[in-house]
Amino acid sequence: MKRALNIVLLVCTSVVLGSCNKFSNGDTTTFPPRQLDAPFQIIEMRDDIDVVLKHSDAANPAGTVIITTGENLIDGISTEIEPVTSFTTHNGITDSIIFNKLVLRNNNTLGFLRPYDYTLEMTVYYDTLFELIFNSNGVVTTDTLRGYNHWTNFSSLNDTALITVDSLTANLLIEIQGGSGNFTVLTNCFRLMTHYQHGTSDLTISGKVVRAETNGDYDSHGIIDGFDLEASSYHLVNGYGTNIIIAKAFNQIIARNENIGHIYYVRYSKPGKVIHWGHFENGHWIENDTVDTLYWCPLSVTKRGAYMDSITSIRSRP
Amino acid sequence: MKILKAHRVLLLVLLMVGSIRVWGQDYPWLSHNNLMVEARGHVGVFWHHHFEMQRFNARYPAFEASIYQSTYGKNDWESDFFYPYMGVTFYYANFGFNFENHPEVGDALGSVFALYPFINYPLNPGENSQLTFKLGVGLGYLTKRFHNFDNYYNFSIGSHLNAAVNLSFEYRQRFTPRLMGVASFGLTHFSNGSTKLPNYGLNTFSAALGLAYYLRDPRINQAITRRPEYKPFEFDNKHWLSLDVNYGIGFKNVSQTLGGDSTHFYRVHDLSTYLLAQFTPHSRAGVGLSLVLDLSDDKTMPGRDTIFFETYQLTRLNFNLCYVLTMERLSYYFEFGWHLKYNHIPLFKGNIYQKVTARYQLSDNIYAHLGLMTHFGRADYLCFGLGYRFNQKYYFNHEKSTKHRPPGLH
Incomplete structure (x- = not known):
């Protein structure tokens, strides 16, 4: 009897383990485009999806999503639009408006039973975007994002007396809520706000803005590389994390560093004005007007060692 | 000539003494301790x-x-737990040598060398095939x-140095009297108990196959019935209520x-x-209260720049339900508890916690302990210290009437 039970147990185990082979991702295929049924102004990227953001054109209108992935994964890839209420208050009057947020998710489960090497790429065509939310382990790249003047949607701000520079110009908000992906954002707008809340993602920002504001929270561990971002007016940097933040501005940098992360700045082409405030607990601040741009190179995992060597050489200068 | 004779005598004496040492004191250490060796390969x-x-x-x-001992009933608790296996395991994993060839895994995680004592509890009394649970x-x-x-x-x-914890279920099949096959599935966890942050811990699940071998012929287990069966007329059904008070200290580097x-x-x-009542020879359960002052909270609490506290205000009051498993002097305490809101400190770690503590009874009343506080798998702190136990014997009402009654008088 015991022997029979053992045999049954062995057979059952073999069947269960054997069935694991059926958990495959399937052949990688580019599927017919999905057309979203509503416009969106915010996009949130989750899970492990590699995303390319492209401005819409005649062939690909806004809301077109092209997905390339395994045949067995496609049913678990969702592209949903969710309403988001945004508020503003002016002169005691609170006004709200509903924007649409496109959320990209990979809902496939039991991934440990499948091969970890698989393709999951998405190309999203947009019309207007003023907020990017990253909570992803994927690789995200964009074409030139021009931001969006979302203030014009608030009826309470239509009073010309309330019009400010901000309300006339396009904004772009980058929010990193989590993940460990690699995000490369190209932009050309008036005001860029970057808020790195949590995670180990590397963010590379490039392009031209008038005002830039970069915040790294306590749980920000990845690099914020703004070496190729040119802020013509000012660049405000708050470093609370353990990471490296690279900022660059033509005119003015205002920065504070409250943790062991490093903030590096580069002045470009003409003298700037540096103001720092707050305290620099165990942090480092390089005030060296003659920083040689040769020391600065685009960061990558493979080049980080060389990069750190260059940092050391800067530090060791008298 | 006399010198040569003396040499012969001396040589003879030495040989005799040597013979006595080798054969006269034949202590079958290996078979006496029922030692086994085992090798296992994992896919994690x-x-x-x-x-x-x-x-x-x-x-x-x-x-x-x-290398471990297959217990055979030398102590009473061993037969109660179906003769567990106790020993030490050396574990090695190269996280970078993965089957998908992702070099970045090895670059970031490296490899691990671990050494952990364990106890492996059989879940059924079978001699040839057993399901067991290993705790290391x-x-x-x-x-x-x-x-x-x-x-x-x-x-x-x-940090480089971490605690290694292994929990696994195993199936053991005896092939010959001395050879066993082992298949297992389990969790291995590495973390430093938040002594040095960040410390989210590394968890791995692995399936393994291996072989275990008795170094000498295994001993026959001493029967459970070796212990006299307790009868109401000869055992007074006493119960122990205990009140444990202990202090522990932990350290954190941020x-x-x-x-x-x-x-x-x-x-x-x-x-x-802790207030605990005993309900089986090896199990106790009860409730507990604790006061915890984590001085690193002042550093790690969100919003610490805008909210200011006196040090005593960081103290938390906790309530927990507790289960205790005892094997002679060693006990495991498993707590499931709640942080009671205290002094309007935000409960940023969550208000539910779990705590596992190992205790060793130094005397009837004094014990040493080592505990790990977690919030759903995320270690909060590791603490160690000393405690004192107040024991109180008690009886249930219906038992009092029957205690110490000789047979025939009921």
């Missing part, structure tokens, strides 16, 4: 409970070698750890995430009390 997958670490999802091989706790050395510039992707491991002196450790003070 990571179970990252933080999304960021999922970039390192991969399968990897691991190996372990163990020891130390692990991970070659890679967090560095805010060089290795910031790995924020699971904050310099890698929040700056400050890298040699400075914040202290964690833990004053706990």
Whole structure:
């Protein structure tokens, strides 16, 4: 009897383990485009999806999503639009408006039973975007994002007396809520706000803005590389994390560093004005007007060692 | 000539003495202790409970070698637990040698060498085939750890030296009287108990196959019935109510995430009390209260720049339900508890916690303990200290009437 039970147990185990082979991702295929049924102004990227953001054109209108992935994964890839209420208050009057947020998710489960090497790429065509939310382990790249003047949607701000520079110009908000992906954002707008809340993602920002504001929270561990971002007016940097933040501005940098992360700045082409405030607990601040741009190179995992060597050489200068 | 004769006598004496030492004291140490050796190969997958670490999802091989004793009833508790296996395991895994060939996994996580004592409880009394549960706790050395510039992707491991915990279910099949096959599935966890942050911990699940071998013919288990059966008329059904009071201290270093002196450790003070009742020879259960002062909260609490506290206001009051498993002097305490809101401190760690404590009874009343506080798998602090137990014997009402009654008088 015991022997029979053992045999049954062995057979059952073999069947269960054997069935694991059926958990495959399937052949990688580019599927017919999905057309979203509503416009969106915010996009949130989750899970492990590699995303390319492209401005819409005649062939690909806004809301077109092209997905390339395994045949067995496609049913678990969702592209949903969710309403988001945004508020503003002016002169005691609170006004709200509903924007649409496109959320990209990979809902496939039991991934440990499948091969970890698989393709999951998405190309999203947009019309207007003023907020990017990253909570992803994927690789995200964009074409030139021009931001969006979302203030014009608030009826309470239509009073010309309330019009400010901000309300006339396009904004772009980058929010990193989590993940460990690699995000490369190209932009050309008036005001860029970057808020790195949590995670180990590397963010590379490039392009031209008038005002830039970069915040790294306590749980920000990845690099914020703004070496190729040119802020013509000012660049405000708050470093609370353990990471490296690279900022660059033509005119003015205002920065504070409250943790062991490093903030590096580069002045470009003409003298700037540096103001720092707050305290620099165990942090480092390089005030060296003659920083040689040769020391600065685009960061990558493979080049980080060389990069750190260059940092050391800067530090060791008298 | 006399010298030569004396040499012969001396040689003869030495041989005799040597013979006596070798054969006269034939102590069958190996068979007496029922020692076994075992080798096992694993295929593991990571179970990252933080999304960021999922970039390192991969399968990897691991190996372990163990030497252990198959208990045979030398102590009473061994027969109660179906003669568990006790020993020590050496574990090695190269996280970078994964089957998907992702070199970045090895660059960030490296490899691990661990050594942990374990106890392996059979779940059924079978002699030829057994299901067992293995519990091991020891130390692990991970070659890679967090560095805010060089290795910031790995924020699971904050220090090279970590605790290694293994929990696994095993199936053991005896092939010959001395050879066993072993198949297992289990969880291996590495973390430093938040003594050095960041410390989200590294969890791996693995399936393994191996062989175990008795170094000498196994001893026959001494029967459970060796212990006299307790009868109401000869055992008074006494129960023990115990009140435990203990103090523990832990240490935390936050310099890698929040700056400050890298040699400075914040202290964690833990004053706990438990009221426990015994309901089987090896099990007790009850409730507990504790006061915990984690001085690193002042550094790690969100919004600490805008909210200011006196040190005593960081103290938390906790309530818990507790189960205790005892094997002679060693006990495991399993707590499931709640942080009671106290002094309007935000419960940023969550208000539910779990705590596992190992205790060793130094005397009838004094014990040493080592405990790990967690919030759903995320270690909060590791503490150690001493405690005192107040024991109180008691009877239930219906038992009092029958105690110490000789047979025939009921």
